[in-house]
Amino acid sequence: MTANYSLSNQDLRGPYSRHVEAICARHDHAMENSGASHAVIFSGNPKYAFLDDMSYPFNANPHFLSWVPLTELPLSYIVYTPGEKPVLIYYQPHDYWHVVPGEPDGFWVEQFDVRIVRDTDDVAQHLPAARDKCILIGDIDDDALAFGIDRINPSSAMHILHYARAIKTEYELACLRMASQRGVTGHVAAEAAFREGGSEFDIHQAYCKAVSHTESELPYGNIVALNNHSAVLHYTDFERTPPAIAKSFLIDAGARVHGYASDITRTYANDDTRFSELVARMDRLQLDIIHKIGIGLDYSSLHVDTHRMIAGLLVDARIATGDVDTLLSTGVTSAFFPHGLGHLLGIQVHDIGGHMVDESGNFLDPPSGHPFLRLTRTLEENMVFTIEPGVYVIDMLLENLRGTSAESHVNWDSVDWLRPFGGIRIEDNVRVTAAGAENMTRDAFAAIA
Numbered sequence: 388m389t390a391n392y393s394l395s396n397q398d399l400r401g402p403y404s405r406h407v408e409a410i411c412a413r414h415d416h417a418m419e420n421s422g423a424s425h426a427v428i429f430s431g432n433p434k435y436a437f438l439d440d441m442s443y444p445f446n447a448n449p450h451f452l453s454w455v456p457l458t459e460l461p462l463s464y465i466v467y468t469p470g471e472k473p474v475l476i477y478y479q480p481h482d483y484w485h486v487v488p489g490e491p492d493g494f495w496v497e498q499f500d501v502r503i504v505r506d507t508d509d510v511a512q513h514l515p516a517a518r519d520k521c522i523l524i525g526d527i528d529d530d531a532l533a534f535g536i537d538r539i540n541p542s543s544a545m546h547i548l549h550y551a552r553a554i555k556t557e558y559e560l561a562c563l564r565m566a567s568q569r570g571v572t573g574h575v576a577a578e579a580a581f582r583e584g585g586s587e588f589d590i591h592q593a594y595c596k597a598v599s600h601t602e603s604e605l606p607y608g609n610i611v612a613l614n615n616h617s618a619v620l621h622y623t624d625f626e627r628t629p630p631a632i633a634k635s636f637l638i639d640a641g642a643r644v645h646g647y648a649s650d651i652t653r654t655y656a657n658d659d660t661r662f663s664e665l666v667a668r669m670d671r672l673q674l675d676i677i678h679k680i681g682i683g684l685d686y687s688s689l690h691v692d693t694h695r696m697i698a699g700l701l702v703d704a705r706i707a708t709g710d711v712d713t714l715l716s717t718g719v720t721s722a723f724f725p726h727g728l729g730h731l732l733g734i735q736v737h738d739i740g741g742h743m744v745d746e747s748g749n750f751l752d753p754p755s756g757h758p759f760l761r762l763t764r765t766l767e768e769n770m771v772f773t774i775e776p777g778v779y780v781i782d783m784l785l786e787n788l789r790g791t792s793a794e795s796h797v798n799w800d801s802v803d804w805l806r807p808f809g810g811i812r813i814e815d816n817v818r819v820t821a822a823g824a825e826n827m828t829r830d831a832f833a834a835i836a
């Protein structure tokens with residue numbers, strides 16, 4: 388299936404109006420805590436390369452996007468005063484050089500008092516006169532864009548907003564499900580391009596076409612890796628010619644809907660039975676992890692549990708020998724699985740707040756020996772995050788085991804066998820439910836199968 392992804396916005400009006408209510412309540416709380424009467428949320432401004440007049444792709448302030456799904460609206464502001472309809476200062480310049488934002492329209496529009504401005508000088512008249520009663524939320528790199536507001540991103544408000552973002556509203560869950568569905572159409576097209584013998588570049592283009600994203604619209608740079616390239620965790624080269632033999636294929640790629648991202652990884656074998664079995668074994672392991680998810684579970688302990696399961700997989704696959712505790716304590720599992728189990732997912736692919744313990748600015752570091760774990764929170768209903776275990780041959784890490792007590796626990800012949808395949812990662816996007824977990828990614832694959 389390579390049809391362009393399309394979606395209907397008809398169902399979102401109700402969920403979105405309730406979402407805005409939730410965002411207002413969140414801001415009421417944050418503003419009370421910071422002693423502010425008004426919150427002004429800035430969408431962001433284009434950033435330019437040094438000595439150049441061309442800007443980088445625009446990345447809107449995620450706080451702005453949590454209010455309104457306008458990913459391409461620079462130099463705009465939301466003004467929120469508790470009890471009043473939020474004002475959207477909508478920057479639509481007269482500009483014949485560029486495509487300017489269109490007329491405000493869509494399921495979101497009736498939630499705002501929209502004020503169109505043609506020039507940044509016209510923003511000031513729509514801001515509260517009492518600038519000292521305002522807080523400004525956004526990336527301000529030019530004082531002129533703050534319009535005299537001194538309190539920018541105060542932690543007394545930001546911690547509350549960041550902590551709350553981990554729990555998704557009904558509207559956000561709908562967007563995240565659609566983002567998974569959109570990404571999955573790309574994954575299906577990418578697998579077909581791999582089976583047809585395409586290069587990494589060909590596969591990447593098949594993916595972009597299927598999800599109907601330009602590269603700058605993707606939530607993150609696609610990882611499209613054939614053979615040993617998949618051992619590079621963030622491999623982002625695109626070889627223009629296919630390898631003589633494509634033994635394996637790892638793709639880590641997502642899509643966006645209304646500013647919300649999916650983040651999905653799949654690994655495929657060509658025709659090698661042993662590697663195929665290892666991929667299938669990892670797939671079952673990943674589902675077993677997801678089966679453990681529930682309200683109140685500590686994500687750090689799930690990560691450590693995953694290391695125990697990876698130890699079992701390495702032994703089953705004759706890549707390592709020894710008992711689980713030894714394989715963990717000697718660093719064998721960390722050499723094969725050197726990244727975190729997953730991260731919060733939402734407007735940002737690595738959504739903010741993964742290490743927060745509460746809304747007061749207390750943070751919990753990852754457990755010792757696991758510095759790259761991005762999520763250490765206790766799971767709550769409607770949190771959305773990724774589950775992405777992996778196993779790789781990364782010689783830089785495996786070489787560190789030589790000469791240690793770990794060396795005799797590694798079957799180096801099997802490492803040599805696995806090296807040309809690179810590695811395996813399976814990544815789904817899941818939501819915590821009262822009953823366990825909703826797997827948005829598997830649901831999307833099942834829906835198009």
Ligand SMILES: [Mn+2]
Nearest residue numbers: 650773775814
């Ligand atoms: Mn991820």
